[in-house]
Amino acid sequence: MSKDSDWEAYKVPPTRTPVSERTTTVPNPVTFFQTVFHYVVDAPVTFVREWIERQQAKNKFYYYHQKFRRVPDLSECLEGDYLCFFEAEAQWRRDRLVDQEIVEIVRERLGACKQREGPNQLQNCAKEAEQLAQVTKAYQDRYGDLGAHGNARTCLMKQKQRMMEERKAQANASQ
Amino acid sequence: MAAMSLLLRAAAAWGARRAGSGAAGGFRFPGLAGAARLPGTVAPVRHSSSHGKRMFIIKATSFYDTRFLNLLRFYIFLTGIPLALFITYVNIFIGEAELAEIPEGYIPEYWEYYKHPISRWIARYLLDPPEKNYEKEMALLDIEAKKAELRLMELEARRLMRHRGDGPWYHYETPDKNLTDNSMKSTPDN
Numbered sequence: 514m515s516k517d518s519d520w521e522a523y524k525v526p527p528t529r530t531p532v533s534e535r536t537t538t539v540p541n542p543v544t545f546f547q548t549v550f551h552y553v554v555d556a557p558v559t560f561v562r563e564w565i566e567r568q569q570a571k572n573k574f575y576y577y578h579q580k581f582r583r584v585p586d587l588s589e590c591l592e593g594d595y596l597c598f599f600e601a602e603a604q605w606r607r608d609r610l611v612d613q614e615i616v617e618i619v620r621e622r623l624g625a626c627k628q629r630e631g632p633n634q635l636q637n638c639a640k641e642a643e644q645l646a647q648v649t650k651a652y653q654d655r656y657g658d659l660g661a662h663g664n665a666r667t668c669l670m671k672q673k674q675r676m677m678e679e680r681k682a683q684a685n686a687s688q
Numbered sequence: 689m690a691a692m693s694l695l696l697r698a699a700a701a702w703g704a705r706r707a708g709s710g711a712a713g714g715f716r717f718p719g720l721a722g723a724a725r726l727p728g729t730v731a732p733v734r735h736s737s738s739h740g741k742r743m744f745i746i747k748a749t750s751f752y753d754t755r756f757l758n759l760l761r762f763y764i765f766l767t768g769i770p771l772a773l774f775i776t777y778v779n780i781f782i783g784e785a786e787l788a789e790i791p792e793g794y795i796p797e798y799w800e801y802y803k804h805p806i807s808r809w810i811a812r813y814l815l816d817p818p819e820k821n822y823e824k825e826m827a828l829l830d831i832e833a834k835k836a837e838l839r840l841m842e843l844e845a846r847r848l849m850r851h852r853g854d855g856p857w858y859h860y861e862t863p864d865k866n867l868t869d870n871s872m873k874s875t876p877d878n
Binding site (some may be wrong): 551565568569572573574575576577578579593594596599600603625 | 780781782785786787788789790796800801802805809822825826829830832833837875
């Protein structure tokens with residue numbers, strides 16, 4: 514799945530560096546390089562890009578994210594109903610892709626937080642780190658060791674194993 | 689053969705005389721570098737300054753390699769360059785689609801779920817709609833499932849008819865009962 518990079522999602526607030534008083538008469542060489550960069554690289558590239566966008570704005574068209582209807586799950590399919598198996602399998606694969614994207618987004622959030630905070634990231638990004646730990650643990654529990662040929666059936670069996678172990682743990686705890 | 693050696697010796701003497709007169713004159717042909725020189729005379733040789741002495745360098749042939757690489761480049765660029773130009777044109781002048789929310793009450797066509805215009809074109813004109821593909825796969829599965837079910841039922845029917853013997857299958861030709869000779873069982877003392 515290709516991803517549109519969204520510049521606005523993790524925008525850092527503008528820096529509030531105060532304007533400093535000049536104490537020397539030597540001009541700042543950085544401004545020279547900045548103006549050179551602006552005229553040599555920035556302005557031509559911006560001009561070309563805006564020209565391209567003007568050409569593309571003449572006929573705009575859109576694409577959408579497809580919304581799929583929910584179909585009965587694998588656990589609701591009768592035995593031998595291969596059509597139901599097929600639809601449940603397709604739905605399970607779509608759900609697995611969605612879960613992978615969710616994990617990716619939470620990872621990106623943590624990365625953006627670390628980039629923003631810099632030196633005090635261990636302290637200020639604790640919520641995002643906790644969320645990532647929970648999400649990856651949940652993903653591992655659900656889709657973890659199914660392997661490359663994992664399908665809805667193996668995932669259901671894994672869920673059954675989890676529930677059995679949970680019940681056993683409860684029985685042991687209550688003894 | 690003897691005359692040849694005399695001829696060569698005369699030519700060498702004549703060449704040395706010419707070389708001697710040439711050194712006095714100051715002009716020298718560059719080609720007569722080691723041509724005919726008496727032993728003992730060393731004439732300075734002037735080569736063209738950019739290349740040095742022309743050498744015949746013996747190396748393995750690169751004819752086949754260069755031919756292969758030229759042909760490879762030619763055939764790749766034959767379709768590669770038009771394709772690259774076409775894709776550049778599409779990317780610059782048509783551009784990719786923008787993501788939008790599905791408007792109320794509007795069901796997008798199946799090609800409107802792709803971003804790049806070439807992917808949209810392929811999905812629209814070359815490929816089947818995903819709904820049709822889905823239904824085709826489900827139809828195949830249905831046919832195979834019905835075939836499997838019928839085969840199992842046939843095996844079960846065969847087993848039962850063979851076992852019970854009251855069905856239309858498993859009839860074997862037996863000889864007529866009127867042909868049997870019961871004379872050896874007709875008296876009790878046999």
